[in-house]
Amino acid sequence: MFDYETLKLLWWVLIGVLLIGFALTDGFDMGAMALMPFVGKTDNERRAAINTIAPHWDGNQVWFITAGGALFAAWPMVYAVAFSGLYWAMLLVLFALFCRPVGFDYRSKLENQKWRNAWDWALFTGGAVPALLFGVAFGNLFLGLPFRLDELMRSSYEGSFFGLLHPFALLAGLVSLSMLCAHGGAWLMLRTDAELHQRSRLATRLCALLFLLTFGGAGLWLILGGLPGMRLAGGFADLGLALNPLHKQVVMDNSGWLANYAQYPLTRVAPLLGLAGGLLALLGAQFNRGGVAFLGSSLAIVGTLCTAGFALFPFVFPSSIDPASSLTLWDAVSSQKTLGIMLVVAALFVPLILLYTLWCYIRMWGRVTSQTIDANPHGLY
Amino acid sequence: MISETVVDLSRLQFAMTAMYHFLFVPLTLGLAFLLAIMESVYVMTGKQVYKDMVKFWGKLFGINFALGVTTGLTMEFQFGTNWAYYSHYVGDIFGAPLAIEGLMAFFLESTFIGLFFFGWDRLSKVQHLAVTWLVALGSNLSALWILIANSWMQNPVGSEFNFETMRMELVDFGALLFNPVAQVKFVHTVSAGYVTGAIFVLAISSWYLLKKRDLGFARRSFAIAAVFGLAASLSVIILGDESGYEIGDVQKTKLAAIEAEWDTHPAPASFTLFGLPNQEEMRTDYAVKIPYALGLIATRSLDEEVKGIKDLIAEHEGRIRNGMTAYARLEALRAGDKSPEAIAAFNEVKQDLGYGLLLKKYTANVVDASEEQIKLAALDTIPHVPSLFWTFRIMVASGFLMLLLFVLASWASVKRNAEDKPWLLRFALLALPLPWIAAQTGWYVAEHGRQPWSIGEVLPTHLSASSLSSGDVWGSLVALIAFYSLLLVIEMYLMIKFARLGPSSLHTGRYHFERLAAAQAAKA
Numbered sequence: 094m095f096d097y098e099t100l101k102l103l104w105w106v107l108i109g110v111l112l113i114g115f116a117l118t119d120g121f122d123m124g125a126m127a128l129m130p131f132v133g134k135t136d137n138e139r140r141a142a143i144n145t146i147a148p149h150w151d152g153n154q155v156w157f158i159t160a161g162g163a164l165f166a167a168w169p170m171v172y173a174v175a176f177s178g179l180y181w182a183m184l185l186v187l188f189a190l191f192c193r194p195v196g197f198d199y200r201s202k203l204e205n206q207k208w209r210n211a212w213d214w215a216l217f218t219g220g221a222v223p224a225l226l227f228g229v230a231f232g233n234l235f236l237g238l239p240f241r242l243d244e245l246m247r248s249s250y251e252g253s254f255f256g257l258l259h260p261f262a263l264l265a266g267l268v269s270l271s272m273l274c275a276h277g278g279a280w281l282m283l284r285t286d287a288e289l290h291q292r293s294r295l296a297t298r299l300c301a302l303l304f305l306l307t308f309g310g311a312g313l314w315l316i317l318g319g320l321p322g323m324r325l326a327g328g329f330a331d332l333g334l335a336l337n338p339l340h341k342q343v344v345m346d347n348s349g350w351l352a353n354y355a356q357y358p359l360t361r362v363a364p365l366l367g368l369a370g371g372l373l374a375l376l377g378a379q380f381n382r383g384g385v386a387f388l389g390s391s392l393a394i395v396g397t398l399c400t401a402g403f404a405l406f407p408f409v410f411p412s413s414i415d416p417a418s419s420l421t422l423w424d425a426v427s428s429q430k431t432l433g434i435m436l437v438v439a440a441l442f443v444p445l446i447l448l449y450t451l452w453c454y455i456r457m458w459g460r461v462t463s464q465t466i467d468a469n470p471h472g473l474y
Numbered sequence: 475m476i477s478e479t480v481v482d483l484s485r486l487q488f489a490m491t492a493m494y495h496f497l498f499v500p501l502t503l504g505l506a507f508l509l510a511i512m513e514s515v516y517v518m519t520g521k522q523v524y525k526d527m528v529k530f531w532g533k534l535f536g537i538n539f540a541l542g543v544t545t546g547l548t549m550e551f552q553f554g555t556n557w558a559y560y561s562h563y564v565g566d567i568f569g570a571p572l573a574i575e576g577l578m579a580f581f582l583e584s585t586f587i588g589l590f591f592f593g594w595d596r597l598s599k600v601q602h603l604a605v606t607w608l609v610a611l612g613s614n615l616s617a618l619w620i621l622i623a624n625s626w627m628q629n630p631v632g633s634e635f636n637f638e639t640m641r642m643e644l645v646d647f648g649a650l651l652f653n654p655v656a657q658v659k660f661v662h663t664v665s666a667g668y669v670t671g672a673i674f675v676l677a678i679s680s681w682y683l684l685k686k687r688d689l690g691f692a693r694r695s696f697a698i699a700a701v702f703g704l705a706a707s708l709s710v711i712i713l714g715d716e717s718g719y720e721i722g723d724v725q726k727t728k729l730a731a732i733e734a735e736w737d738t739h740p741a742p743a744s745f746t747l748f749g750l751p752n753q754e755e756m757r758t759d760y761a762v763k764i765p766y767a768l769g770l771i772a773t774r775s776l777d778e779e780v781k782g783i784k785d786l787i788a789e790h791e792g793r794i795r796n797g798m799t800a801y802a803r804l805e806a807l808r809a810g811d812k813s814p815e816a817i818a819a820f821n822e823v824k825q826d827l828g829y830g831l832l833l834k835k836y837t838a839n840v841v842d843a844s845e846e847q848i849k850l851a852a853l854d855t856i857p858h859v860p861s862l863f864w865t866f867r868i869m870v871a872s873g874f875l876m877l878l879l880f881v882l883a884s885w886a887s888v889k890r891n892a893e894d895k896p897w898l899l900r901f902a903l904l905a906l907p908l909p910w911i912a913a914q915t916g917w918y919v920a921e922h923g924r925q926p927w928s929i930g931e932v933l934p935t936h937l938s939a940s941s942l943s944s945g946d947v948w949g950s951l952v953a954l955i956a957f958y959s960l961l962l963v964i965e966m967y968l969m970i971k972f973a974r975l976g977p978s979s980l981h982t983g984r985y986h987f988e989r990l991a992a993a994q995a996a997k998a
Binding site: 163166181188247248249 | 544562568576578588643942946
């Protein structure tokens with residue numbers, strides 16, 4: 094079928110597709126829940142916000158679960174090093190995610206206002222914390238992470254959770270949080286009415302503006318030479334045969350991860366798309382066009398994730414203390430056989446998933462209003 | 475080297491989170507199917523009570539499902555966070571079924587579950603029925619893929635060690651899929667899930683019957699659960715017996731440990747019904763034996779023997795010595811001598827590399843192990859016999875008790891006289907914990923029985939852990955216990971509250987508490 098080198102490249106694309114799929118779908122329900130306690134003042138408004146995503150959040154979350162599974166299957170070394178190295182950050186994301194399934198299902202089961210308020214903040218945590226931390230994690234990829242591999246390919250990590258909170262990483266966290274909140278706000282504009290709709294519109298405007306500022310700010314940081322970059326300096330005669338991360342040479346330079354953009358000008362489409370998307374989301378909210386705002390926030394997500402991927406290419410998990418240990422899409426991957434089989438499985442199922450997911454969204458489409466909640470107070474979330 | 479404390483704590487954390495996850499999974503598997511059956515009856519008969527049954531049991535299903543999803547997330551994170559070397563070493567094979575589980579099963583189950591709960595007014599009857607069946611199909615498919623992954627840990631077929639990448643790699647995907655251990659395990663596990671769903675519905679319905687409320691609703695639920703449970707428990711017992719234990723060395727060792735079979739006896743082996751295994755002295759006191767039974771169950775024949783623990787230890791000692799050679803030859807390869815001779819020499823002994831790695835617990839260099847260390851490592855290849863012996867028997871006893879209950883309940887349903895037998899209804903109510911006891915002890919047998927391996931004959935558990943500090947794992951363990959306990963209290967509170975309310979919680983006005991309230995209002 095495909096040679097090993099092509100398969101490796103395709104899996105880099107596929108992991109990207111799964112991450113983008115996750116950010117596009119789970120992104121709006123995380124964003125919507127991060128905004129929910131602020132845009133929803135009454136219990137009915139909060140329930141309306143929750144019920145716009147009630148039939149979809151679980152399916153959306155599977156994009157995240159599948160991206161994790163695909164990481165395990167296609168880039169086992171990345172899965173191993175990232176999850177064990179970022180131990181406390183991962184646990185924090187995990188504990189935040191715990192709040193979602195139970196929050197959605199249990200919140201409206203009792204009519205006690207304290208109970209419901211507690212779950213509202215749990216849902217807020219389940220939306221805002223992962224949205225922030227995913228950005229912080231991406232920011233840290235640009236900084237490199239303090240790990241090394243030994244002769245038997247066992248990784249050891251020499252940093253701590255607080256070591257992740259570098260200002261650039263925090264800025265990246267804000268990019269991600271504001272981007273997903275704008276996405277969630279645009280979703281609420283589309284699916285709710287009255288006061289809730291108006292407040293969501295305001296939130297979308299603010300978040301889109303914050304996204305434009307932080308995304309642009311992070312770009313300026315790199316352009317002004319605030320960060321070093323890395324490049325492959327040899328050791329891989331044949332990218333298909335590269336199998337051991339320690340066999341390559343990596344040098345740190347002061348390119349600030351912009352070398353790919355200089356070398357391949359076409360990649361500049363990604364950051365431009367991110368900015369254009371953010372602007373479109375802002376305008377959509379300004380002129381009260383939910384569909385336009387949602388399209389804008391979606392483009393911003395695609396543009397932003399591609400921006401990061403293109404900048405780091407071919408690195409996927411750089412090491413700051415031992416650059417040769419850095420993991421790339423060429424040497425941290427599974428065998429040719431596994432990549433081939435998994436590609437076939439993905440090619441069969443991803444289109445099928447998209448089809449039935451779309452069917453579910455079409456079936457459940459429409460605005461969720463205060464009257465919707467009053468009409469079915471015991472059946473809805 | 476990772477400290478033993480970190481390994482032990484990581485094992486404890488994994489065991490705790492996996493067992494906790496498996497409080498919710500079997501009920502999801504069973505109830506999903508029962509809901510699909512109830513809704514099929516509704517669509518065929520058009521009777522409202524069956525729709526109410528789907529909605530009410532579906533409400534309880536939802537309360538359970540939420541924690542199943544929550545605790546399932548932990549499982550996916552944990553291979554990476556706490557078992558990083560494992561993830562690197564076998565991710566090439568083990569990751570694939572996990573990713574396929576996501577693509578083929580989780581998406582299906584999780585996408586349609588939203589429509590199951592919220593699509594009643596938006597879908598036609600048949601469309602909604604299809605959605606319910608797809609949820610059941612999705613949850614069963616997810617069980618299939620995760621059990622294919624787990625069975626590979628028990629019996630690692632279709633894979634080979636690659637010295638360049640220092641890991642196991644897939645060579646035969648078909649062998650992974652059609653691993654005989656996986657087939658037995660899948661049928662056994664999903665059937666046990668069906669039993670769990672059936673006991674759940676049967677016990678709660680019995681309680682309504684005892685309380686004499688919502689009789690029509692409870693009777694129908696009782697009957698469906700009884701018959702479904704009877705079929706399922708027969709399937710667990712007949713198709714999930716010890717037939718999977720003759721495949722692969724780890725399974726054989728597990729079988730010997732379960733039976734406390736210290737010596738190899740002439741075939742056919744007898745089954746020890748009861749006894750007190752003493753692992754230090756390698757004998758079983760007060761043993762009560764049934765002749766022929768074990769040979770028949772385990773080998774399906776009268777002339778094959780079941781190997782005893784003492785012989786297994788001797789066999790493993792030989793493989794450990796062989797493994798030391800394999801490790802020495804691997805080191806030569808890794809040092810750069812990739813001549814065809816060196817590769818051929820390694821390939822000759824590489825099937826025992828895993829046994830060599832068992833010595834890493836005692837000496838980092840493996841090749842310099844002393845005689846005493848080799849003996850210790852050989853003893854390590856036998857898991858803890860008394861606990862396996864007992865958990866297995868508790869599981870089997872629970873299974874047969876449930877079978878008895880389903881036989882009686884099915885008979886009463888046929889005779890339509892369950893309500894006249896309060897002893898039967900009380901038996902059903904008291905049986906509520908049994909499927910969970912059976913499932914938890916069953917997993918203990920399966921997973922503790924695999925020790926000292928994380929991947930049978932390939933990768934020892936103590937090498938699999940991440941390079942963390944014991945403080946890290948202590949912290950996460952305590953946080954998980956606290957959070958999980960809180961969630962369990964909340965879940966149980968809601969479950970009991972809604973089970974007590976019964977179908978009145980649907981607010982249709984047709985059931986006990988609402989009719990009671992309406993009658994009182996009319997009186998006043």
